[in-house]
Amino acid sequence: MEITTEMIKELRAATRDGVWDCRKALTEADGDFQKAVDWLREKGMATAAKRSDRDASQGAVELYSHGEGRVGVMVEVNCETDFVARSEKFRELAHEIALQIAAAAPQYVTEEEIPAEVLEHEAEIARARAKEEGKPDNVAEKIIEGRVEKFKDEVVLMRQGYIRDESLSIEKLILQSVATIGESIIVRRFQRWELGESLKD
Amino acid sequence: MEITTEMIKELRAATRDGVWDCRKALTEADGDFQKAVDWLREKGMATAAKRSDRDASQGAVELYSHGEGRVGVMVEVNCETDFVARSEKFRELAHEIALQIAAAAPQYVTEEEIPAEVLEHEAEIARARAKEEGKPDNVAEKIIEGRVEKFKDEVVLMRQGYIRDESLSIEKLILQSVATIGESIIVRRFQRWELGESLKD
Numbered sequence: 001m002e003i004t005t006e007m008i009k010e011l012r013a014a015t016r017d018g019v020w021d022c023r024k025a026l027t028e029a030d031g032d033f034q035k036a037v038d039w040l041r042e043k044g045m046a047t048a049a050k051r052s053d054r055d056a057s058q059g060a061v062e063l064y065s066h067g068e069g070r071v072g073v074m075v076e077v078n079c080e081t082d083f084v085a086r087s088e089k090f091r092e093l094a095h096e097i098a099l100q101i102a103a104a105a106p107q108y109v110t111e112e113e114i115p116a117e118v119l120e121h122e123a124e125i126a127r128a129r130a131k132e133e134g135k136p137d138n139v140a141e142k143i144i145e146g147r148v149e150k151f152k153d154e155v156v157l158m159r160q161g162y163i164r165d166e167s168l169s170i171e172k173l174i175l176q177s178v179a180t181i182g183e184s185i186i187v188r189r190f191q192r193w194e195l196g197e198s199l200k201d
Numbered sequence: 202m203e204i205t206t207e208m209i210k211e212l213r214a215a216t217r218d219g220v221w222d223c224r225k226a227l228t229e230a231d232g233d234f235q236k237a238v239d240w241l242r243e244k245g246m247a248t249a250a251k252r253s254d255r256d257a258s259q260g261a262v263e264l265y266s267h268g269e270g271r272v273g274v275m276v277e278v279n280c281e282t283d284f285v286a287r288s289e290k291f292r293e294l295a296h297e298i299a300l301q302i303a304a305a306a307p308q309y310v311t312e313e314e315i316p317a318e319v320l321e322h323e324a325e326i327a328r329a330r331a332k333e334e335g336k337p338d339n340v341a342e343k344i345i346e347g348r349v350e351k352f353k354d355e356v357v358l359m360r361q362g363y364i365r366d367e368s369l370s371i372e373k374l375i376l377q378s379v380a381t382i383g384e385s386i387i388v389r390r391f392q393r394w395e396l397g398e399s400l401k402d
Contacts, residue, residue, distance in 0.1 A: 057397040061273030063264040068287065069295075072262030074275040076394055086269065094270075188399055191392055193277055196258035198389055 001031040011036055014175035015046040033172060056184045058085045064098035073102045075190035080183040093177045093185065099163065100170060101192050106157035109187050114155070122151045157187060202232035212237055215376035216247040234373060257385045259286045265299035274303045276391035281384040294378045294386065300364065301371060302393050307358035310388050315356070323352045358388060 003026045011022040011033065017040055029035035040046035056078035065072045077094040084090050100106075108114050126147035130140040153159045158171040178185050204227045212223040212234065218241055230236035241247035257279035266273045278295040285291050301307075309315055327348035331341040354360045359372040379386050 057400050059396060060270030061266055061394045061396055062270060063266050063273055063275070065262060065264050069261030069263060072264055072275050072277075074264070074273050074392060074394060076273075076396065076399070078397070189394075191275060193262045193275060193390075195260060195262055195277065196279070198277070 003027055003031060007031065007033075010172065010176075011040075013179045014172060015040055016179055017045045021045055033169070037175075056080050056186045058082050059185075059188075060085055060091070060094050062094040062098045064095070064102050066102055070195045071102055072193045073098045073190065075101055076188040078184075078186045078188050079181070084181055084183050087181070089177065089181055090185070093174070096162075096164075096173070097157075097170065097187060098190075100160065101157065101190050103163050104160050105192060106160055106190075107155040109157050109190065111152050111156045111159065114152070119148060119151075122148050157190070204228055204232060208232065208234075211373065211377075212241075214380045215373060216241055217380055218246045222246055234370070238376075257281050257387050259283050260386075260389075261286055261292070261295050263295040263299045265296070265303050267303055271396045272303055273394045274299045274391065276302055277389040279385075279387045279389050280382070285382055285384050288382070290378065290382055291386075294375070297363075297365075297374070298358075298371065298388060299391075301361065302358065302391050304364050305361050306393060307361055307391075308356040310358050310391065312353050312357045312360065315353070320349060320352075323349050358391070 003023055007026055008019060008022045011017070011026060012019065014033075015022065015037060017025075021040060021043075022036070025036040025039045028039050037046055058081055059076065059078040061074060061076050063072070063074055075094070075098050077090075077097060079085055079090055123144055126144040127140070129147075130143050135143060153161075158169065158174075160170050162168045162170055162173050174185050174187070204224055208227055209220060209223045212218070212227060213220065215234075216223065216238060218226075222241060222244075223237070226237040226240045227234075229240050238247055259282055260277065260279040262275060262277050264273070264275055276295070276299050278291075278298060280286055280291055324345055327345040328341070330348075331344050336344060354362075359370065359375075361371050363369045363371055363374050375386050375388070
């Protein structure tokens with residue numbers, strides 16, 4: 001895969017590492033952004049990405065609703081200092097995240113939050129479907145894996161494509177802000193409610 | 202206890218029953234509003250109060266935050282029709298309920314939602330305290346009961362005193378709106394988040 005200047009720029013913005021390191025990381029990761037970040041972290045780099053491990057307890061509980069209150073979103077976005085929490089950049093990011101949740105209806109913040117049985121269930125469906133389609137076993141496993149990954153892209157906020165730019169994941173969007181703002185930013189929790197949905201249970 | 206005209210007026214607004222029935226109910230209930238409503242319902246009256254048993258799936262997910270996003274509230278308030286959901290009266294009520302939750306931090310909508318072990322725990326504390334204070338057993342039981350009731354008044358939204366008029370419970374406030382609006386109104390669910398609180402767990 002060709003490593004473009006644009007890809008290197010994105011990785012640099014997120015990790016604050018040098019051009020050479022970023023190009024190397026992207027080459028090793030075959031152009032995969034997240035794997036490239038992981039590669040840099042394994043090498044003790046990716047300083048901006050590491051920041052998100054620091055304790056972040058400031059920030060804002062951001063609210064957003066649309067459809068005259070038919071959908072409501074509450075999301076807690078944390079940063080490290082009250083100063084940043086009050087900044088326009090942080091407020092804008094928090095608003096965009098709330099908007100994303102309202103529009104794209106994720107179910108989890110990170111993929112670690114998906115219960116194992118939910119993933120197993122998805123894999124089973126994919127397995128049954130591959131069998132139905134008469135795929136040979138060696139191909140089926142790849143297909144199943146691919147469908148589970150696609151499922152994660154849909155339900156995990158961090159993996160979703162940003163509604164204003166599908167090529168940018170929410171994780172990347174946040175990492176860019178981490179690099180600009182210089183503080184750890186964490187989406188702690190969110191709730192997305194639709195009117196009347198709880199009556200369906 | 203003296204039954205005032207004001208008390209009868211309040212009960213009439215909430216139940217839509219006649220003056221005579223309301224006076225009788227309040228006398229039987231020794232002036233206790235909720236008990237008077239129950240008494241009327243047992244007699245097959247309290248039509249407005251009964252309305253809240255009907256299915257209400259319209260309404261709004263109302264949002265409110267204060268302290269520049271340090272506290273966020275999301276509450277779903279249901280009514281029966283979209284027409285009422287869009288009305289100013291309903292919107293005002295939903296806003297007041299969100300405000301109440303932000304300010305008075307209830308933990309449950311109704312007392313039925315309090316887990317039995319939480320109530321037992323409160324009773325145990327009250328029991329230990331009564332013993333500590335050297336209260337005789339016959340008095341202690343009354344005191345324990347009183348303290349558990351007080352606990353419910355604090356943590357149950359429906360039993361809390363309305364922040365703008367402590368003499369009016371939220372349940373009463375809503376029943377008044379039910380009578381005015383002529384539709385069932387139900388607080389379905391709420392969440393109240395404070396910045397950083399989830400880190401304390």
